[in-house]
Amino acid sequence: MKKRSAPAKTKVAKSTWATKRGLAQMLKGGVIMDVVTPAEAKIAEEAGAVAVMALERVPSDIRRDGGVARMSDPDMIKGILDAVSIPVMAKARIGHHVEAQILEALDVDYIDESEVLTPADDRFHINKHEFRVPFVCGCKDLGEALRRINEGAAMMRTKGEAGTGNIVEAVRHIRTVSEQIEALKGQSEKRLRAAAKEMRVPYELVKVTVKAGRLPVVNFVAGGIATPADAALSMWLGADGVFVGSGIFKAKNPAKTAAAIVQATTHWSNPTILAEVSAGIGEAMKGIEMRTIPESERLSSRGW
Amino acid sequence: MAGAKRRSAAPVIGVMAVQGDFREHLDTLASIGALTREVRLPEDLEGVSGLILPGGESTAMRKLYERWNLVAPIKALAASGAPILGTCAGAILLATKITDGDTPVLSLIDMEVQRNAFGRQLESFETTLTMQSLKPGGGATPLRAVFIRAPEIVRVGPAATVIAQLPDGKIVAARQGNVVGISFHPEIAGETRLHRWVLEQAAQHARRG
Numbered sequence: 009m010k011k012r013s014a015p016a017k018t019k020v021a022k023s024t025w026a027t028k029r030g031l032a033q034m035l036k037g038g039v040i041m042d043v044v045t046p047a048e049a050k051i052a053e054e055a056g057a058v059a060v061m062a063l064e065r066v067p068s069d070i071r072r073d074g075g076v077a078r079m080s081d082p083d084m085i086k087g088i089l090d091a092v093s094i095p096v097m098a099k100a101r102i103g104h105h106v107e108a109q110i111l112e113a114l115d116v117d118y119i120d121e122s123e124v125l126t127p128a129d130d131r132f133h134i135n136k137h138e139f140r141v142p143f144v145c146g147c148k149d150l151g152e153a154l155r156r157i158n159e160g161a162a163m164m165r166t167k168g169e170a171g172t173g174n175i176v177e178a179v180r181h182i183r184t185v186s187e188q189i190e191a192l193k194g195q196s197e198k199r200l201r202a203a204a205k206e207m208r209v210p211y212e213l214v215k216v217t218v219k220a221g222r223l224p225v226v227n228f229v230a231g232g233i234a235t236p237a238d239a240a241l242s243m244w245l246g247a248d249g250v251f252v253g254s255g256i257f258k259a260k261n262p263a264k265t266a267a268a269i270v271q272a273t274t275h276w277s278n279p280t281i282l283a284e285v286s287a288g289i290g291e292a293m294k295g296i297e298m299r300t301i302p303e304s305e306r307l308s309s310r311g312w
Numbered sequence: 313m314a315g316a317k318r319r320s321a322a323p324v325i326g327v328m329a330v331q332g333d334f335r336e337h338l339d340t341l342a343s344i345g346a347l348t349r350e351v352r353l354p355e356d357l358e359g360v361s362g363l364i365l366p367g368g369e370s371t372a373m374r375k376l377y378e379r380w381n382l383v384a385p386i387k388a389l390a391a392s393g394a395p396i397l398g399t400c401a402g403a404i405l406l407a408t409k410i411t412d413g414d415t416p417v418l419s420l421i422d423m424e425v426q427r428n429a430f431g432r433q434l435e436s437f438e439t440t441l442t443m444q445s446l447k448p449g450g451g452a453t454p455l456r457a458v459f460i461r462a463p464e465i466v467r468v469g470p471a472a473t474v475i476a477q478l479p480d481g482k483i484v485a486a487r488q489g490n491v492v493g494i495s496f497h498p499e500i501a502g503e504t505r506l507h508r509w510v511l512e513q514a515a516q517h518a519r520r521g
Contacts, residue, residue: 018479020439027436030460030500034367034400037331056376058331058369093427094369095461117433117461140434267375274330274352274376 025162028142031095031117032163032226035059035249039239039270040228042066042253045084046091052256055266059095059117061251062088067124067171067307068254068293077125079107085114097144102311103129112141118163120144121156123310124170124253133311136160146230148181148308150188151207153223155312158209164223166247167308168231171254173295175232175241177308182229182245192218222246231308234259234292236272236285243276260290323361323514326351330376332368332401336499337507344504346511352376354385362395362514364507365402367460367497370427373401374417383418390420393520395513396491397506403493404463411466421488422469425495429464429482436460438501443476443485446492446509456503457484457496464495 038058043049049060064080065073079100089096095117100107102121107128111119121134123146136143137160146167147153153164166185168178192203192214200218204211216224229242230251239250250273252266259265268285275281303309327337329350341348341364351357363386365373377383390396398406404425405417411426430437436459443455455476465483468474476485476494484495490513498506 018440020437022437023434024438026438026458026500027433027460030458030497031433031436033333033336033500034369034460036333036335036368037329038369038372053371056372058372089432094371095433112434115432115434142433270372270375271379278352 023140028162029225031142032144035095035228036226037274038249039266039273040097040249040251041256041266042251043088043257046087048257048262049088049092049096051263052266053092053094055263056270057094057266058249059097060088060092061097061099061120061253062116063099063124066254066257068173068258069171070124071171071305071307077101079104079110079125082110082114085111085116089115099125100134101125102127103132103134105134108134108139108141108143112139116141118142118144120165121161122146123167123307127310133159136162144228146308146311147185149184150217151209152312153185153227154207154209154213154217157223157225158213161225163226163228165228165230165251167311168229168233169298169301170231170307171296172232172298172301173234173255173258173293174298175234175238176298178229178231178233178242179245181231181308182227182242182247185223185227186246189217189221189223193221233269234295236268236282236289239269240272240276240282243273249273255293258293260292264289265292322347323511323518324349324359325362325364325510325514326357326360327364328366328373328382328402330380330382331372332366333497333499334366336497337364337366337399340499340504340507341511344508344511346507351382353380354382357382357385357389360389360394361518362510363389363397364510365396365398365405366499367400367402370401370404370417373405377405377417386418387420390418390491392517393490394517395510396420397510398491398493399497399499400460400462400495403465403495406491406493407465408469409467420491421486421493422471423465423483423486423488423493424467425463425493426466427463428461429466430459430462433461436462439478441476441478441484446475446487446506455498455505456501457498458501459484459496462495465493
């Protein structure tokens with residue numbers, strides 16, 4: 009069977025850093041939408057989503073209902089895997105190694121180790137290097153992003169404040185990451201080593217980040233995106249793409265809102281198109297003012 | 313394309329930027345000294361002498377191509393003889409048939425592709441494969457390739473030629489004249505060979521004006 013002319017190195021390697029990081033690269037410039045049923049997943053795919061996040065309740069409902077939020081029922085995740093041809097992500101609790109194993113066994117395309125669910129471990133995040141499936145994690149600042157990448161996350165998203173329909177925290181988080189990278193540019197090796205120590209990550213990781221001027225993995229914005237303009241603002245601030253949670257299926261017209269957010273993410277730099285796609289899509293989700301959420305109830309403060 | 317317009321000697325390579333890993337293609341092109349342009353609307357294609365369709369989600373790209381009337385001008389660019397390279401999702405958009413019902417988008421290569429043919433993300437892989445040279449008389453050489461939820465070219469029609477297969481015979485690259493479609497990603501594997509071909513062909517195309 010073997011051809012004599014075949015090159016020496018034809019062996020096949022799966023779940024490499026290039027394939028893990030690579031899928032996130034393919035999602036760039038796109039919108040990943042939270043869905044709770046196969047029917048919603050189909051609406052998302054039809055609107056042009058690049059992936060869906062399968063979960064039991066969207067963040068605004070988790071916020072309203074309270075209690076412990078956990079990984080979704082495998083049957084529900086399977087239903088969504090079968091319903092669409094685009095990648096399917098699912099959430100595991102922070103530090104919940106076994107929920108992640110279950111999601112990997114279900115053959116999901118990406119796991120979100122997410123602060124939207126109730127954390128399972130108050131000391132350790134999942135050691136993501138041990139898994140074949142890639143992970144996305146949330147961050148509020150550069151140190152948090154690099155710690156997660158050091159643990160094996162192949163994609164990041166800034167946290168924002170999920171389920172609020174309020175973009176202000178998302179803006180703060182992506183600005184913070186960018187400003188912190190900017191502040192390290194041109195600094196001496198000694199200063200970079202000190203920064204690495206302070207952030208509790210290897211010097212090499214800080215070095216490649218500063219040299220590239222951006223995180224070494226794809227970075228989306230999440231948490232509070234409710235309108236096409238919010239998505240375009242995220243892209244303007246340097247996001248590689250956007251996650252939209254409650255913003256779509258809590259809007260008056262989910263299909264129209266979803267399609268408009270997809271258009272706005274591609275054409276973020278073209279205000280004429282943004283005006284066109286923002287028109288006549290119906291009311292956005294109501295949203296919550298940040299001052300009304302006590303510090304202890306902020307999801308973004310979960311994880312470290 | 314009007315065709316009669318004078319083009320400058322240094323060709324501009326367009327990269328479809330509606331969604332996907334277009335920055336990786338732009339960076340690869342910049343690394344070999346090419347002038348580039350992001351293409352989101354038909355007017356962005358004016359004066360472009362070669363075009364790359366990046367990887368990403370073909371279902372999302374299809375909607376953006378259709379909504380902004382990009383299909384006709386890309387087909388016109390191909391008909392004018394400009395080189396076109398589609399990687400992964402880009403190759404799906406180039407096919408004349410997509411397995412299981414989806415209607416074809418650009419129909420520029422006589423081939424049938426099956427989306428996600430290797431399985432979900434856990435089946436994504438890297439390997440080295442042998443690819444036929446795109447230059448006349450060139451031989452076959454090894455090429456590093458990353459496959460992400462990749463499509464397979466399940467059938468190639470008489471108008472197209474197979475240029476790369478996996479050891480088990482699966483077709484992963486095909487060509488029809490100046491249009492090339494591949495299932496994998498040279499742009500994230502540090503491979504510049506295909507981009508160099510696009511640049512060379514685009515320079516010739518620009519000279520022909």
